[in-house]
Structures are given as structure tokens and as C-alpha cells.
Amino acid sequence: DAKTTQPPSMDCAEGRAANLPCNHSTISGNEYVYWYRQIHSQGPQYIIHGLKNNETNEMASLIITEDRKSSTLILPHATLRDTAVYYCIVRVPGGSNYKLTFGKGTLLTVNP
Amino acid sequence: EAQVTQNPRYLITVTGKKLTVTCSQNMNHEYMSWYRQDPGLGLRQIYYSMNVEVTDKGDVPEGYKVSRKEKRNFPLILESPSPNQTSLYFCASSIRRLFTDTQYFGPGTRLTVL
Numbered sequence: 001d002a003k004t005t006q007p008p009s010m011d012c013a014e015g016r017a018a019n020l021p022c023n024h025s026t027i028s029g030n031e032y033v034y035w036y037r038q039i040h041s042q043g044p045q046y047i048i049h050g051l052k053n054n055e056t057n058e059m060a061s062l063i064i065t066e067d068r069k070s071s072t073l074i075l076p077h078a079t080l081r082d083t084a085v086y087y088c089i090v091r092v093p094g095g096s097n098y099k100l101t102f103g104k105g106t107l108l109t110v111n112p
Numbered sequence: 113e114a115q116v117t118q119n120p121r122y123l124i125t126v127t128g129k130k131l132t133v134t135c136s137q138n139m140n141h142e143y144m145s146w147y148r149q150d151p152g153l154g155l156r157q158i159y160y161s162m163n164v165e166v167t168d169k170g171d172v173p174e175g176y177k178v179s180r181k182e183k184r185n186f187p188l189i190l191e192s193p194s195p196n197q198t199s200l201y202f203c204a205s206s207i208r209r210l211f212t213d214t215q216y217f218g219p220g221t222r223l224t225v226l
Contacts, residue, residue: 032211041200041220041222042219042220043116043202043204043217043218043219043220044155044202044204044215044217045217046214046215046216049212049214093211093212093213094208094213097160097162097168098143098145098160098162098206098208098213098215099145099157099160099170099171100155100157100204100215102154102155103154104154
């Protein structure tokens with residue numbers, strides 16, 4: 001799995017968009033970008049994933065640069081319940097026997 | 113509701129007393145896995161299972177056993193727990209489908225071994 005780099009922490013005001021960056025300069029052609037989050041001591045939660053096109057679902061949007069070396073997770077209207085550690089993971093679907101390798105992630109704090 | 117359940121959610125036990133943490137999923141997923149999470153070490157995979165009767169070691173299998181007799185259940189067994197197995201444990205499951213392997217995690221089991 002390609003290595004990822006994320007800022008250790010970010011703050012966001014409630015109701016504003018939260019933009020979480022992730023660098024993955026060594027990503028290979030068949031690797032996808034996945035985002036998970038973990039609210040304090042709860043089980044990690046899948047958010048979104050993509051290969052090269054921008055993706056959107058009910059939780060978030062994923063913007064992947066054209067060279068695929070970086071991406072941004074966007075929470076359009078952050079709420080207090082979005083306070084969590086966000087993990088960017090680059091991997092081949094089903095690779096490594098489906099094992100997920102979580103880095104240190106970004107602690108997003110949403111402030112009232 | 114699609115979910116992964118774990119029981120118990122909290123457990124305090126003593127060294128050497130066998131215990132089982134249950135994991136069950138209702139999504140008909142082939143793949144299931146156990147992770148432990150410790151401060152500063154992140155999530156580490158203990159065991160995984162690709163399907164019924166197919167299990168294999170993850171990164172930290174020592175001191176643990178698993179079984180997969182039914183598709184929905186994947187219990188984690190600690191035959192003789194020790195204090196270094198004090199941790200937060202998560203079960204996860206996933207469908208095995210080309211280009212997607214979204215994983216669903218249980219709520220966690222916080223285990224303390226005295």
C-alpha cells in the first residue's frame with residue numbers, strides 16, 4: 001500500500017466545510033484512495049473511496065488531483081458529531097488479504 | 113439494519129481465565145477480521161477469514177484463536193489471557209467484490225486483563 005501523509009490535526013467551525021488533505025505521491029495505477037474515520041474509541045467507519053474521478057456520497061466528497069498524488073476529503077457542512085480522526089488509506093481493493101493499514105490520521109475538531 | 117455486533121462491549125478479567133469475544137454480521141459478508149487498537153500503535157490485525165472454515169493469521173496472532181464455522185460469526189478466543197492483551201478490539205467484515213471492499217466495523221470490545 002502506498003504511503004500517505006496527513007496533517008495531525010485540523011479545526012473547523014460548525015456548519016462550515018471541512019477540507020481534509022492527504023498526500024500520496026507514490027500511489028500506483030491500480031490503487032484507490034479510501035477514507036475512514038474513527039469517532040473516539042468507536043469502530044472505524046467507512047466514508048468514501050475513489051480511483052481518479054471525483055466522488056460524492058451522502059457523507060462527503062472526495063477530490064483527487066489529476067496526477068493522483070493528493071486528494072481532499074470534503075465534509076460540506078461539518079457538525080459537532082464529525083469530530084473524529086480521519087484516515088486516508090491508499091490500497092488495491094482486496095489487496096493485502098483485505099487488511100486495512102491505518103496511519104496516524106488527522107484529528108478533526110469541529111468547534112461550535 | 114446492516115451491522116456488525118460484538119459482545120461483550122466491556123470485560124474485565126484475570127490472567128489465565130479463558131474468554132471468548134463474539135462477533136456477528138448480518139450482511140452475508142465473506143470476509144471477517146479482528147483488530148486490536150493500542151495507544152501509539154494504531155490498529156493491528158490479529159486474524160482474518162476469507163470464508164467459512166478459512167482463517168489465517170494477521171500481524172499479531174500470538175495468544176489468540178479464531179474459528180469460522182458459520183458465515184455470520186467469527187469469535188475471538190483468548191485461551192489464557194495475559195495483561196499485554198489488555199486492549200480495544202474491533203471486528204470487521206467486508207463483501208468480496210471486484211474493485212470494492214468497504215469494511216464495516218463493530219463497536220469495539222474493551223478488554224482489561226488483570
